[in-house]
Amino acid sequence: MTTILVVDDEPAILRTVKAGLVARGYEVQTASSGREALFLLTARTPDAALLDLALGDMDGVEICRTVRSWSDVPIIVLSAEGSEHRKVVALDEGADDYVTKPFSMPELLARVRVALRRRADPRGADDPVLVCGGLEIDLARHVVTQAGVAVELTPKEFAMLAALARHPGRVLTHRTILHEVWGPGYDTETQYLRVYASQIRKKLGRAGGAMLVAEPGIGYRLVDPADA
Amino acid sequence: MTTILVVDDEPAILRTVKAGLVARGYEVQTASSGREALFLLTARTPDAALLDLALGDMDGVEICRTVRSWSDVPIIVLSAEGSEHRKVVALDEGADDYVTKPFSMPELLARVRVALRRRADPRGADDPVLVCGGLEIDLARHVVTQAGVAVELTPKEFAMLAALARHPGRVLTHRTILHEVWGPGYDTETQYLRVYASQIRKKLGRAGGAMLVAEPGIGYRLVDPADA
DNA sequence: TGCCGTCTTGATCGATTCTTGATCCCTCCT
DNA sequence: AGGAGGGATCAAGAATCGATCAAGACGGCA
DSSP: EEEEEEEEEEHHHHHHHHHHHEEEEEEEEEESSSHHHHHHHHOOOEEEEEEESSSSSSSSHHHHHHHHTTOOOOOOEEESSSOOHHHHHHHHTTOOOEESOOOOHHHHHHHHHHHHHEEEEEEEOOOOOOTTEEEEEEOOOOOOOOTTEEEEOOOHHHHHHHHHTTTTTTTTTHHHHHHHHOOOOOTOOOHHHHHHHHHHHHHHHHHHHEEEEEETTTEEEEOOTOOO | EEEEEEEEEEEHHHHHHHHHHTTOEEEEESSSSHHHHHHHHHTTTTTTEEEBOOSSSSSOOOOEEEHTTTTTOOOOEEEEEOHHHHHHHHHHHTTSSSEESSSSSSHHHHHHHHHHTTTTTTTTTOOOOOTTTEEEEETTTTTTEETEEEEEEOOOOOHHHHHHHTTTEEEHHHHHHHHHHHHOOOOOHHHHHHHHHHHHHHHHHHHHHTTTEEEEETEEEOOOTOOO
């Protein structure tokens, strides 16, 4: 069964879209707030998401960025705003498509099929668990275990570790990490990185902490003690 | 180099779109007929294609279908027709996106980035590496290896070596190097260059150090011992 | 409202890197 | 042969960067 998550704060839109999708045989989940959407995306892992940009509690672009940090689920943005700049930002932050309201249902359905088609054929469904040394990082569940035991990390700590673990052994620049964890506008706050690197090391203990190394003047990297 | 194929039978559109893509650093191929488009798609395998639906000799949808039988190259359809039915057909026949003319260039570029992004992430993606003699300079990782072993360089040392390695064998003037590594306002501090050239030579050892040669009164160059 | 965990910010300390000046060397020119 | 100009090297002080601690600021939740 293919499941689609629909997120919108207008009940009327929610009903209409849901009806159209159900008629085509999809299973549909609905959410009317950003929090709810993020919860369903982690807990139920739908096959695609239709996301309104204007939600009460969160900006749609922010949701895109958050979701993209752990999942490749196709996201189609639905928005009443035709603003070109918004479109560009949303697409660059991870949205796969952008449809302007009012939209035609057949077109939306066709774009959903495109999104699902991409997801269907690819190279083996990705295991969303990153492994590096004794560390296992479950991106969807936001859980880190080290040698089998869970490590308690705050959201920002987790995000930073995950960003580094996504490119094991590789240096990520300060800018890159800040942009990925804190979003745009924090590009120069390198002090955050020092603080969080320090806390992560402390929580990972002696052996684990040594995996997170600073590259002076450049950034940080997470090394697997097994290689090099 | 990322290559985009643009197919349209109106020269004006072709020029406009090409200019926008080239300005963003893409390589652009153009075609004004279906036959030409199919030829380039097989012969040159671009990284993505922008395809007008209304061509003289073939229907755009037909091209989509044909291409899809052997290739997953991302296809973005550009069309003056807003007909909902055409959109649905094109999307179902293999198009990844459908943009209606007139379109905004920034939005089109964003959608191109979305299409390319999908194609991008296979794991073993190697970074572009500059090679000169036994030296390998990985710009993305900020890592230099010499005959396979890593060389520890400070940021400025790395920047200077990278600047020279970008143009192997060619002389870069003092001004050029200073401008590239230290930024504007240091154009006359040629003493810095002597100090850093010295340190780089020391770290590269006997054979490697000989590759960094001074051109008295002009600047420095990095020579590959293999040639000249 | 008050509590609690998280995030931000400032201060301090140690280490590395950058800058700068002194000294020696080589080459070219007269 | 001697001097001038440019280059190489060394070493010490200055500036920067990173690690860590700790004190507010902020926001969610009971």
